[in-house]
Amino acid sequence: MLSIRGLKKQFQVAGQNIPILDIPEWEVRQGEKLAITGPSGSGKSTLLHIVSGLMRPDEGEVQVFDRALQQMSEAARDRFRAKRIGYILQDFHLIPSLTARQNVEITLPRTKGRRERRELIDHWFEQVGLSDRGRHLPSQLSRGQQQRVAMVRALINDPALVLADEPTGSLDWETAEEVTDLLLRLCEGQQHTLLVVTHDLNMADRFPRRLHIREINRLSGERRRLSAAGSGGSAPAARKEQTG
């Protein structure tokens, strides 16, 4: 369902090209639940951005359900993402002036009637234990509750591909466990393909499959050596890699 060939991505920092990703080949089957780990700065978030179509690679081809993302117009890619991909981010990205329910409702297609939308949201809020919190603003919710709203928003349109970038990164240990359980439970038995980037090895251990980014990215080992020798990479890259 996801297929990558000859992917390359570099960033230009202070006039210098910094190569980040070089993935000759990578396939993910439909329904796989995969935790992607690796040191800070090794390109995990960049990879998710490219898979979601939010970022373009410099070279190579990314296919999601046999659709080549690079060959779509930007508008077509946006529509494709809205329909088929759910993206969960570490910082939730909820709109502060909207209630929890409204934050979810804005992602529902207009073709659904008012009653259908209400029932769907009721169902999902019940699933994540937020039935009594729908009218609260994000600022009136705990971080774990905000992440649950963000999860509902990403999953409610039944996307075939779910991407999550450090979904427990800003949560305390217990809440992170709860959110991990919930995410796996919501995706269990579904044909969703789930790719989760995480530093949290407890979270990664719960997944049926773990992948270290160096298994697919030819640059991650090389970049770490360069960084350790102080001879390459941007300052933020080097700092991030040493902390990973």
Ligand SMILES: Nc1ncnc2c1ncn2[C@@H]1O[C@H](COP(=O)(O)OP(=O)(O)OP(=O)(O)O)[C@@H](O)[C@H]1O
């Ligand atoms: N827009 C950008 N411009 C320049 N450099 C960038 C840009 N985005 C990312 N980078 C650099 O690319 C490298 C990979 O970043 P990325 O966020 O993908 O790593 P990561 O593995 O997800 O790290 P972390 O685990 O810390 O989130 C880093 O060195 C980062 O500084």
